[in-house]
Amino acid sequence: MDQLQAIRAFARVVEAGNFSRAADSLQMPNATLTKLVQALESHLGVRLLQRTTRRVTVTAEGAAYYERTARLLKELDDIDASFGSAQRKPRGPLRIDMGASVASMIVIPALPEFLAAYPDIRISLAVSDRHTNLIGENVDCVIRGGAVTDETLVARQIGSAPWVTCAAPAYWRAHGTPQHPHDLCDGHTLVGYLGGTGQRALPLRFAQGADKLEVMPPQLFGVNESNAHAAAGLAGLGIMQTFRYTARPYLLSGALVEVLPEWRPAPYPFYVVYPPNRHMSQRLRVFIDWITARFAAAM
Missing domain, CATH: 3.40.190.10 (Periplasmic binding protein-like II)
Incomplete structure (x- = not known):
């Protein structure tokens, strides 16, 4: 078993919600994906997923395994992205959380220009006015207003709203x-x-x-x-x-x-907040530069 490939396969099933969508996104046969997940479960000696004909449910052990391995996969992707051609051309997923008015009035209207400049970056945007656990929810960064009190995170002011x-x-x-x-x-x-x-x-x-x-x-x-x-x-x-x-x-x-x-x-200060990371991905770096310029233009 290629354990890294099996972990990636399992993670994609969790994120996609079923085997068919996960197999399509990985461009592999459904049977191959199923065998990888089964081999990983056999290796670990626990059931990670409960499968029925209609749905796939993550077990408690599967949720805990996903939470820990997702961070490792992300760090590995970030390390890979810091070398070679990926540094010149940012690529990969970017998970962002921000408030509703920031998303609808500032970010989303201008996203086409960002994605045109970086077509290999895939953005998943969570819109809420609630507190987000960046580490626990595997989020790359959040945009938030007001003082940042968590000293374990990095906060960079990107603008002030009158x-x-x-x-x-x-x-x-x-x-x-x-x-x-x-x-x-x-x-x-x-x-x-x-x-x-x-x-x-x-x-x-x-x-x-x-x-x-x-x-x-x-x-x-x-x-x-x-x-x-x-x-x-x-x-x-x-x-x-x-x-x-x-x-x-x-x-x-x-x-x-x-x-x-x-x-x-x-005026009310706004910050981009992200976990401290020795290997900040190039895709996160270019997004932070872009959102800083976007806030300056919008205010």
């Missing part, structure tokens, strides 16, 4: 336009962005010179995803404070109207 306080025109007509942040606590309602594990709405933050304050208008509606947060503001459900890149097209069209521009808080 804030805007806004609401739909119909909302301002119904509730009046504030002249000071404190006015928002009198007769106004908040479209709350629910952040953190406690799922509490984040307060509205304001700054003017040395003056800094937070206000918390009554909340009738809250949501924990950035695109839905913007949609709620557009629907007239209340005031929202969001990033200017998210609101920009709606401000230009008049679908949202900004208030208190002289009270904007400090």
Whole structure:
């Protein structure tokens, strides 16, 4: 048995979800793939996969084996990519996680230019506003806003996003336009962005010179995803404070109207975060350079 080939075959079955798709992606007969996985199970003395006529399920032992070997395969690919022609032409898979508004407003619209420049890189993009375990989930990098508190990870700032306080025109007509942040606590309602594990709405933050304050208008509606947060503001459900890149097209069209521009808080920093690795892959390196330039253009 070629153990490395068998491990790659097993990993591809786990990732593809069945033997047929895995065999197609590896360009090998289904029977050959099956024999490789069976040989690996025999070598280890455990069952890695439960097979039925309709589905393949990873056993507990299989999940643990995949988690450990996937990192080894990735490191081996990264080492290979650092030598020879692969360094001049980045290739291979790249797993990235980022928030919804960053994905839809900044990254995805420009991805065709990146993939045209690097056609041999395959991107798997997870979109969420939750915390991601980079090591445990085998993710190459995440794009996140705010301070990075995990000192075991590498964080590189790629930009800062200005804030805007806004609401739909119909909302301002119904509730009046504030002249000071404190006015928002009198007769106004908040479209709350629910952040953190406690799922509490984040307060509205304001700054003017040395003056800094937070206000918390009554909340009738809250949501924990950035695109839905913007949609709620557009629907007239209340005031929202969001990033200017998210609101920009709606401000230009008049679908949202900004208030208190002289009270904007400090821009919010964004970072690309990745595990420390002596062999950073060339594909991750070129993506980080590209996303840094993309953020600079979008802000």
